[in-house]
Amino acid sequence: MLKRNRKSRVKCNNAEMRYTCRFLTQAASFFFYFFCRVVFFLFFFSIFFDKN
Structure with a gap:
């Protein structure tokens, strides 16, 4: 479980970086x-x- 959590945390961090980059470009x-x-x-x- 600890190893899976560490891997998931790394993946989430990468996904957050990609999400922030996409969010910044869209914003x-x-x-x-x-x-x-x-x-x-x-x-x-x-x-x-001006016309009025």
């Missing part, structure tokens, strides 16, 4: 998309209010 892409979307909406609303 970066998501924040970049969100930032572009916010800028687009601010630009759109600024034009809309």
Whole structure:
């Protein structure tokens, strides 16, 4: 059991590293998309209010 737990811990650590890398890449892409979307909406609303 101890040997299996040690092996599982190592595997979990590797999986956590891979998960963190994937999470960081997904979070970066998501924040970049969100930032572009916010800028687009601010630009759109600024034009809309300028027309009014």
